[in-house]
Amino acid sequence: xxxxxAESPNGHLKKAAFEAVTYGKKAADLLGxxxxxxxxxxxxxxxxxGSFGASNVYHVANSTLNSFDSQSYSAAIAAAVxxxxxxxxxxxxxxxxxxxxxxxxxxxxxxxxxxxxxxxxVEGGKIRVSKGxxxxxxxxxxxxxxxxxxxxxxxxxxKPIKSGNEVAVESLEVTVPNNRVTVKSSKTQxxxxxLPEAELVVSAGRGMKDPSNWGIVEELADTLGATxxxxxxxxxxxxxPHHEHVGQTGIAIRPNLYxxxxxxxxxxxxxxxxxxxxxxxxxxxxxxxxxxxxxYGVVGDLFEVVPRLNEAFKQFKANN
Amino acid sequence: xxxxxxxxxxxxxxxxISFSSDGTEFNQSGVQFIMNPYDEWYALVRACELKESLGGxxxxxxxxxAANETTIRKAxxxxxxxxxxxNTEAQxxxxxxxxxAEYASDKGxxxxxxxxxxxxxxxxxxxxxxxxxxxxxxxxxxxxxELNGSTANLQRDIEGGVEELEVDLPFVVSASKGMxxxxxxxxxxxxxxxxxxxxxxxxxxxxESTKLVKFTLPxxxxxxxxxDPENMxxxxxxxxxxxxxx
Ligand SMILES: Cc1cc2nc3c(=O)[nH]c(=O)nc-3n(C[C@H](O)[C@H](O)[C@H](O)COP(=O)(O)OP(=O)(O)OC[C@H]3O[C@@H](n4cnc5c(N)ncnc54)[C@H](O)[C@@H]3O)c2cc1C
Numbered sequence: 001x002x003x004x005x006a007e008s009p010n011g012h013l014k015k016a017a018f019e020a021v022t023y024g025k026k027a028a029d030l031l032g033x034x035x036x037x038x039x040x041x042x043x044x045x046x047x048x049x050g051s052f053g054a055s056n057v058y059h060v061a062n063s064t065l066n067s068f069d070s071q072s073y074s075a076a077i078a079a080a081v082x083x084x085x086x087x088x089x090x091x092x093x094x095x096x097x098x099x100x101x102x103x104x105x106x107x108x109x110x111x112x113x114x115x116x117x118x119x120x121x122v123e124g125g126k127i128r129v130s131k132g133x134x135x136x137x138x139x140x141x142x143x144x145x146x147x148x149x150x151x152x153x154x155x156x157x158x159k160p161i162k163s164g165n166e167v168a169v170e171s172l173e174v175t176v177p178n179n180r181v182t183v184k185s186s187k188t189q190x191x192x193x194x195l196p197e198a199e200l201v202v203s204a205g206r207g208m209k210d211p212s213n214w215g216i217v218e219e220l221a222d223t224l225g226a227t228x229x230x231x232x233x234x235x236x237x238x239x240x241p242h243h244e245h246v247g248q249t250g251i252a253i254r255p256n257l258y259x260x261x262x263x264x265x266x267x268x269x270x271x272x273x274x275x276x277x278x279x280x281x282x283x284x285x286x287x288x289x290x291x292x293x294x295x296y297g298v299v300g301d302l303f304e305v306v307p308r309l310n311e312a313f314k315q316f317k318a319n320n
Numbered sequence: 321x322x323x324x325x326x327x328x329x330x331x332x333x334x335x336x337i338s339f340s341s342d343g344t345e346f347n348q349s350g351v352q353f354i355m356n357p358y359d360e361w362y363a364l365v366r367a368c369e370l371k372e373s374l375g376g377x378x379x380x381x382x383x384x385x386a387a388n389e390t391t392i393r394k395a396x397x398x399x400x401x402x403x404x405x406x407n408t409e410a411q412x413x414x415x416x417x418x419x420x421a422e423y424a425s426d427k428g429x430x431x432x433x434x435x436x437x438x439x440x441x442x443x444x445x446x447x448x449x450x451x452x453x454x455x456x457x458x459x460x461x462x463x464x465x466e467l468n469g470s471t472a473n474l475q476r477d478i479e480g481g482v483e484e485l486e487v488d489l490p491f492v493v494s495a496s497k498g499m500x501x502x503x504x505x506x507x508x509x510x511x512x513x514x515x516x517x518x519x520x521x522x523x524x525x526x527x528e529s530t531k532l533v534k535f536t537l538p539x540x541x542x543x544x545x546x547x548d549p550e551n552m553x554x555x556x557x558x559x560x561x562x563x564x565x566x
Contacts, residue, residue: 106449110529131442134442188479271333278565
């Protein structure tokens with residue numbers, strides 16, 4: 001059995017949860033077994049996970065789990081794995097999943113591959129799965145040799161697909177230790193898709209010259225419904241907030257579309273964005289290294305090109 | 321205050337990545353190795369700052385062969401008081417975590433620091449594993465860490481925001497940007513680093529169950545298609561009809 005932990009911070013299932021269940025279902029089909037989903041603490045409308053391929057949705061309603069602590073969460077997941085007899089455990093490679101994957105692997109004596117980006121395959125009865133390594137510069141395939149395996153799934157690596165119907169949520173009783181980490185507050189920006197989940201990203205660099213020039217970039221992102229990102233020097237000089245910094249030392253992302261504006265394309269920047277499906281580069285320097293990594297390029301002054309592109313997108317939106 | 325900082329050695333951020341022809345080994349020739357940036361810039365520096373203001377010792381630990389000692393000396397030059405090298409080639413994240421946990425189990429560390437991930441394996445696995453082996457709380461991706469007696473106040477990065485947390489010592493933490501500022505070792509640091517103790521510890525046996533099959537390089541891009549800067553309607557059309565991303 002494949003067990004997928006479906007994250008629901010503040011009671012809301014994340015996009016990553018739908019991706020993880022879709023992935024778990026594909027792995028289960030391959031292994032000739034079933035895929036079940038597990039929700040912990042607050043969750044609304046968990047039955048919808050059935051439509052992404054979970055044959056059963058289990059819920060541990062223990063109130064300790066309304067606040068995240070890797071110890072109580074990993075204990076609850078491990079207990080569910082044992083109770084249900086699951087052998088493959090799927091997590092999201094998110095801030096939550098990264099706190100859990102290693103713990104869970106130790107608890108279950110399981111081999112772990114974190115940040116997987118491919119559907120597993122089976123070779124000689126063993127599970128194999130690939131992930132990006134060397135900050136996106138290479139891909140590594142691993143074989144997991146333990147009876148139980150843990151895989152955490154990179155965000156945006158699979159598209160959530162509905163393949164079934166909603167199911168009734170079954171409650172599951174497991175013992176959970178008390179939390180030792182207290183979450184005092186949790187602040188997320190309202191109405192913005194967080195960078196790791198974003199499918200469309202508009203990113204700008206030092207070519208913007210000054211933080212007061214960001215209006216044209218914000219307008220473009222607004223038109224597209226895209227999330228903003230930036231290069232490291234831009235975040236380091238506080239032109240933009242740190243959570244927008246992408247690259248080797250920032251956030252690694254893999255959106256469908258990455259539009260890079262006034263960014264030279266240094267190797268450390270590319271390391272965080274080169275897994276994007278499509279890259280558009282706008283730069284006045286035809287020799288900018290970013291063009292080598294781009295699918296589409298515009299050689300021109302960003303202060304003219306970006307407003308023009310914004311108008312073109314607006315036209316497109318109006319007609320479609 | 322007893323602080324342990326686990327440091328990894330990784331290829332330099334500009335290193336050209338290549339592999340043996342059968343894809344099973346990373347090609348080390350011509351590659352410069354560095355301390356994993358997050359371990360150095362954030363974890364190690366914050367540990368040193370805490371020791372400098374509260375007293376105590378900072379131990380830098382690396383699981384790896386003797387060749388890693390240059391990187392370990394750098395940690396001493398930045399401000400760690402002593403170093404430990406566990407004498408084995410890392411076989412995987414759980415193998416490494418097991419070595420660290422064995423060493424740390426009877427030392428009474430107040431905080432065990434990691435960087436948020438390594439820039440070669442990009443796993444973010446070892447910190448959580450060590451926390452589990454030692455039955456300690458774990459806070460990942462912490463961008464702030466302040467101590468208030470035996471309680472720590474932390475901030476951690478979550479998708480699209482931050483969380484404020486509180487946890488009692490001892491605990492395990494992985495550090496991300498914001499926790500400290502990079503420190504360049506000064507001359508005195510480099511001189512004293514040579515005489516600081518570096519203990520070599522023999523490993524414990526552990527069978528890693530996740531095994532590398534092979535490395536591959538991502539397929540090369542087909543090449544950039546240039547679009548006339550006067551004609552952004554054409555770019556939008558290509559993104560819609562050809563690339564199908566809007
Ligand atoms: C250890 C290490 C880690 C690093 N990690 C990261 C990381 O995670 N992320 C990251 O981004 N960087 C990282 N860097 C920094 C990286 O090497 C580059 O310095 C950085 O990415 C450059 O940012 P930039 O492209 O915005 O600026 P620049 O390199 O200055 O490029 C600006 C670009 O804008 C173009 N431009 C200027 N004016 C215009 C105009 N009017 N119209 C159009 N184009 C214009 C220029 O032609 C140029 O190509 C790291 C560096 C090191 C050493």
